[in-house]
Amino acid sequence: MYKSKSLFLTITILGTMITMSSNNWMSMWMGLEMNMMSFIPLISKNKSKMSSEASMIYFLTQSLSSMILMFSILMMIYEYSSNNIFNNIIMMALMIKLGAAPFHMWIPEMMAKMSWSSCIMLMTWQKLAPMFMMMNSQINQKTLFMASILSTTIGAIGGLNQTSLKKLMGYSSINHLGWMISINKIQNNWMIYWMIYSLMIIMVCTLFNKYNMLFLNQVNSINMSLAEKASYMMSMLSMGGLPPFLGFIPKWMVIQTLIQDKMFTMILIMIMMSMVTLFFYMRIMSSMILLYPMSNKWMLNNKMSITPMMMILVNLSLPVIMTLNLT
Numbered sequence: 618m619y620k621s622k623s624l625f626l627t628i629t630i631l632g633t634m635i636t637m638s639s640n641n642w643m644s645m646w647m648g649l650e651m652n653m654m655s656f657i658p659l660i661s662k663n664k665s666k667m668s669s670e671a672s673m674i675y676f677l678t679q680s681l682s683s684m685i686l687m688f689s690i691l692m693m694i695y696e697y698s699s700n701n702i703f704n705n706i707i708m709m710a711l712m713i714k715l716g717a718a719p720f721h722m723w724i725p726e727m728m729a730k731m732s733w734s735s736c737i738m739l740m741t742w743q744k745l746a747p748m749f750m751m752m753n754s755q756i757n758q759k760t761l762f763m764a765s766i767l768s769t770t771i772g773a774i775g776g777l778n779q780t781s782l783k784k785l786m787g788y789s790s791i792n793h794l795g796w797m798i799s800i801n802k803i804q805n806n807w808m809i810y811w812m813i814y815s816l817m818i819i820m821v822c823t824l825f826n827k828y829n830m831l832f833l834n835q836v837n838s839i840n841m842s843l844a845e846k847a848s849y850m851m852s853m854l855s856m857g858g859l860p861p862f863l864g865f866i867p868k869w870m871v872i873q874t875l876i877q878d879k880m881f882t883m884i885l886i887m888i889m890m891s892m893v894t895l896f897f898y899m900r901i902m903s904s905m906i907l908l909y910p911m912s913n914k915w916m917l918n919n920k921m922s923i924t925p926m927m928m929i930l931v932n933l934s935l936p937v938i939m940t941l942n943l944t
Contacts, residue, residue, distance in 0.1 A: 625658045629656050633652050636749060637746065643690070657675060674730075675723075686707060689706040689710065707750075707754050708754065708764070718767040718770070721768070724790065732826075736783060736787075740818050741811075744797075752801050762880070762883060768798060770886070772789065772790070776789060796810065796871050796887065806870055809870065810867035817864055820932075824848075824849055848926070848928035849925075860935075868891065
């Protein structure tokens, strides 16, 4: 079991690496296919009905987008021109692969049926190869910004009426994807955003996985230590992009980039939608922060875990990074 899991994980990583290091469309497509075919067994490792459904959803959406991508690549090769229509079709295929709005419906549905470890993989690593292809294609700037605004808006509004934490994190992922797409043409910036976002997702979802949290009402009944509560709260506020925390860096970077391009309306919409996401992050943690169970007051817990303290330090590293930047 462990051998096959490590093999499929290696091929998943290798597929992405092939796509990122390729210099032609066909080998990029081949890397995506390797990535897809090795990620499916990682989803369905539990042998349950839910994981089987999730792997089927993933297979159908990814194969559809691969067909569209292959069609547009072949048309571009035989036409011997980078026609604008085919570039837009490539953009559409990559948006389906990423789960960007308006092709987003499979992401929350699929996440609700997967384990937390597979969810982390889907929200972080699986975004890398299509984003890299999007960066290398000659896509119209207006199309890119429309996709960005749609993703940030749907990602924010879709998460408001969710009680499932996995679906909520799925909509959060769509929202963050919109921010990444807006600066997609600047490699260093979106890669930094992706790395910080991945770090935040790993911290939050690891905590969810530890306590087996699946729905909002479960958050109140879990007996955490004060350090864990503080780290959880900081991670959530960091995901929303609140200034003293680490998650503010990538959003600040995007805002600066868009101000230089004079995209003021777009910045305004994205910041407003970021406020909406911050609202549903706070809804998850506010009741847990306010309630303090009796058992913690008289039960002595000598085993102090180092993980919450590390999470607090990571989330509070923004002032340190700013100081290093200024000096």
